[in-house]
Amino acid sequence: MTGLSPLTETSEDPARDPAAGAAAAPAARSRSGLRSLLPRWTPLLGTGLGLVVAIALFGIVAPFFVGDPNAVDNRGLTPPGDGFLLGTTQTGQDVFAQLAHATRGSLQIGLLVGALATLLSAFFGIIGGYIGGAVDEAFSLASNVMLVIPDLPLVIVISAIVPADQRGWWTIAVVLAVTGWAASARVLRAQTLSLRNRDYVAAARVAGEKPWRIVCVEILPNLLPVLASQFVYAVIAAILTEAGLSFLGLGASNSATLGTMLFYAQNGFALQQSAWWWFVPPGLMIALFGCGLSLINFSIDEIINPKLRGVPKRRAARSRQRSAAA
Template sequence: MSTARTSAWRRFRRDREGLSGLIVLTLFALMAIFADLLADPVGLDVTKAAGKALDAPSWAFPLGTDHAGRSVLTMVIHGSQITLLVGLAATVISMVLGTLIGITSGHFSGMVGGTLNRLTEWFLVIPYLPLAIVLATVFPPAVPKLIAVIIVIGVTSWSGTARLVRAQTMAIEARPYLERARALGGGHWHQMTRHVLPNVMPLVLANTTLTVSIAIIAETTLSFLGLGDPLRVSWGRILEQAHDLGAIDLNAWWWVLAPGIAVVLVVRAFNMCGRALERILDPRLEM
């Protein structure tokens, strides 16, 4: 196993697209981790803003200021924490649900497998964004908004993973060593955890990087629509404020451009890493 991981990492380092994406993600991760050192969080307080309203980019404020005189750079740096946290946490929920439902629906036939497959198809055909908006609006007020957004994104984005895992599970179930395991008395739990799960994990890993980008776009969209946490700064929240206060009409292009580019770079980086992992785990995709 260690040799296989070493070989996969060596091939990943030789993949220019994947390595470039990893470098970009590392930079954003470091920015989120050390946000308090890179930019004083006091600058997020409207009452303590140090700049002029809608001041264009300058040496003092490299990305300009917002309507309250806050540094857009400071908001983008601290906004990376919430955006990445929501994206990663929602992806964990999505991957766990998708893997469990996919393996179970692929392993069991009859009512159990059929019901889970119909449930997966139901989530696939329903428009994702309207469903997420409905769930976000009906969440109990007692649940913190940030937790609600994470759960909403996680429970609405697992169906694609479940479909992929189910197809892979059904292919694995037809292999001879699964027949031998059943003949030797291996139960359902033994078959799914000892034989199926290890074989679908490479597919899950590659799909995870792609799902993170979807979750980040979902968080940005929900925040832009006013369904995010109003007490926390995120890239979507910055875009929402810029839109509501007419940043484009006021020619404050920097207020929109900075968080927008940040979202594009992170999503693109995750997609680049995901494509590289797909090529490594499936040699047939190599050109």
């Protein structure tokens, strides 16, 4: 993540004239406005948004139109058909109903972890980087301690300590958020240390602006693309980690998630019985949602890294040249 967002770009070369570049930055921010914070529309972004919106709508709306996912029928393990869109489990439970409620549970965990981890990383990274001194040293120490401790073993230990009957989706979300903010905080601290030495930030200090206003108005807008990218990554990591914990039996035992679906399918020997309709849908849902978020994250990278902004245009130009040469 090199470089700042387009909010601080000017037509001058900052390396040749730093004063001119810093003086023109507020004007660039006022000219570009919200458009500079939005990713450039590309087929990758459209595909990613389509996947994420479709899965999110399915997880939000579908549970209202399906039956009880825990209702037991005497029909046993049956393939799709006969009124069951995705068949049934070995106890006769509707797989489609389970998939709808499990998708909602995984989305809840992903969004909560993304929000909490982003807030923690912003607090420790931005506040510590701007204030400096003992506060920055203390915040950096906390970040370094969390980085040194292996994430997955720590999550497994914490999940194992919590009793199974108290291990709901929100408990897993808090555990994942507490163990997953440190790396993002280090990135935000480095960006904040660079921004706080800019001329327009110094001018705001000289003008008597309060520190909280300088952070919110002068520094935070330049970090929004980085925060957005970190939020998307945190959601992806949370859903994948929760699925792994649930598959090991350490997930949200009293909540329906895609990971718990895979756990019960594995315990029910779905693979050995060739019951693909039991384990393929939750696995495919995780893969498609992660793919959609990754494509969105690639589009946000074009804002964070200026070197990536002209890549689509250069590819199109090379393609036209090859077509003309042929």
